[in-house]
Amino acid sequence: MLGARMEDFEDDPVVQEIDVYLNTSNENIWMLQYPLRPRYIPYDTKRLKEVRVRPVQAKMQMDFNLDLQSEFYDQDAELMEDDTDEGMRRPRQYTLGSHCVVQKNNYAVGLYSRGQLHLVPISNVLQLRPCFPEIDARVAEQRERQHKKAQESMENLLPTTQIEQQKGSAMHRFQMRFRRRPQGEAPAQHAPTYTYRMHQQREAMEPWRTYRWVGKQERAAREHLGSLFALTSERIPMQLDLRKHLEDLAPVNKAQPGAQEDLPRGQLAQLPLREQISILLRRSHALQFRTLVEWLGADPAEVLAEVPSVAVLVQGTWVEKTDPSKWKGHQSSCRDLLLYYYNRTRVVPRKQYQDATGLHPEIVERIFHEVAVPRLGLGWEFKLPRDEAFLTEYPEVALDQDRKWDEMGRTIIPYLRQQRERVLRQLQQSVLG
Numbered sequence: 561m562l563g564a565r566m567e568d569f570e571d572d573p574v575v576q577e578i579d580v581y582l583n584t585s586n587e588n589i590w591m592l593q594y595p596l597r598p599r600y601i602p603y604d605t606k607r608l609k610e611v612r613v614r615p616v617q618a619k620m621q622m623d624f625n626l627d628l629q630s631e632f633y634d635q636d637a638e639l640m641e642d643d644t645d646e647g648m649r650r651p652r653q654y655t656l657g658s659h660c661v662v663q664k665n666n667y668a669v670g671l672y673s674r675g676q677l678h679l680v681p682i683s684n685v686l687q688l689r690p691c692f693p694e695i696d697a698r699v700a701e702q703r704e705r706q707h708k709k710a711q712e713s714m715e716n717l718l719p720t721t722q723i724e725q726q727k728g729s730a731m732h733r734f735q736m737r738f739r740r741r742p743q744g745e746a747p748a749q750h751a752p753t754y755t756y757r758m759h760q761q762r763e764a765m766e767p768w769r770t771y772r773w774v775g776k777q778e779r780a781a782r783e784h785l786g787s788l789f790a791l792t793s794e795r796i797p798m799q800l801d802l803r804k805h806l807e808d809l810a811p812v813n814k815a816q817p818g819a820q821e822d823l824p825r826g827q828l829a830q831l832p833l834r835e836q837i838s839i840l841l842r843r844s845h846a847l848q849f850r851t852l853v854e855w856l857g858a859d860p861a862e863v864l865a866e867v868p869s870v871a872v873l874v875q876g877t878w879v880e881k882t883d884p885s886k887w888k889g890h891q892s893s894c895r896d897l898l899l900y901y902y903n904r905t906r907v908v909p910r911k912q913y914q915d916a917t918g919l920h921p922e923i924v925e926r927i928f929h930e931v932a933v934p935r936l937g938l939g940w941e942f943k944l945p946r947d948e949a950f951l952t953e954y955p956e957v958a959l960d961q962d963r964k965w966d967e968m969g970r971t972i973i974p975y976l977r978q979q980r981e982r983v984l985r986q987l988q989q990s991v992l993g
Contacts, residue, residue: 581678581790588615589669589788591685593661605773609653612768618684620658621768626651657691660684671788678789833858838870841880845930846943848877849950864957873961874903876947879931887927893972894919895927900972902931902942903965909939917976 597603609623626633667682774781828836836856841847852867853860871878882895894917901908914924932940951958 578672579676581676583678583680583788583790585791589680589682590618590620591667591682592620592658593685593687594656594689595687596689603656605775608773611771611773613771614766614768616766618658618660618686620656620686620688622656622688623653624656625653628652651692651695655691655693656688657693658686658688661687669788671785673789680788829857833862834866834869837863837867838880841871841878846874846877846879848944848947849954850947852878864954868957868961872899872964873958874899874931875906875942875944876950876958877942877944890976891919891923891927893975896968897972897976898927899931900965900969903962906946907935907939907941908932912939 594603603624607625607627609625611623612621613619667685668679669682671678671680774784828839831839833856837852840852840855849860849863849867853863856863867878870881872881873879879899882892882899884892887895897917898908898913901913910924910928913928914921917924919927928934928940931943933943935941
């Protein structure tokens, strides 16, 4: 802690000091991850045939020769439909394709030698998974041929005069799509398809560069390892103050109350109790009662008297009340609807909630992120467990909050239904003119 005294560390003496050097001259250090391969079954680099890289896009592909004598290689594989290519029937290699991962933390390679620690920042993190681009292209080609054959067979079934009439007719069938306009202040619309196609074309313009894999025992690998050591001993300028530096070294758990609080705890304690509770809930969005009491250091009865004015009870957890200045228009009612759902169930499917509110997907995700965590294949689960201890100790509070939720449900659900019907009517009027 920043306020700790020197005598507090007398029983924990410093046993060694290490000089740390930062090497920023090498900007092409990539970390490769293999999420589908256990650590104890690495890829056999002896079968590595070729490595291709697109440096600007941070993409990589690796071609491995298959073990044709392996018991897992099907020697009796049948030809695919309309496929006479032996190489496509029995592929002799497979490819690992990369996906660039957004770095949420700063990674570096560390080299320790002669009492010195040299750090080299990692520029990109790539995850490599098996892919079969040649087979995918062949399958797509087969589907295209089948589609053309189906069209030709349909034309052969029609008389020639009927085909000419259809081609010369002035009436054509086309498809119309209507998209609901986002409610409230929605983010910008997605980029047009033309921009996406141009992005794909720019990606395709960068050629693949071929590299040779170097084993760690080879001379080239040892020379490259030596280049990672910093050559200068200039002092690294400190761009952070001491407090921020310690927070980066030992980050506080964001789920804890006050983890993002700007006010020191001493100044926070000087504020009125209700304002203290409001500040903590604005930072954490949801807190259990015992955690709130421990953090405030106040009498539980006093906290219980103030917390209903700034929070609502959801499954025994106190959740920040919806702030109309933060959630514009009927977004505030939509957030209340989500809390109403969570007071009755642990998991809320995103599609069900989005259909009920008509909000833009990005706004829906913002609302969910405050109070829930995603569960694959299920939906979004309320982020804190049900606080049975509070519900058992304060049943009258829980009953009063349930009564308020019932009243809110009878009001908010018809209101949102009317909003959706109004939007649909406006859409029909704009289409029909």
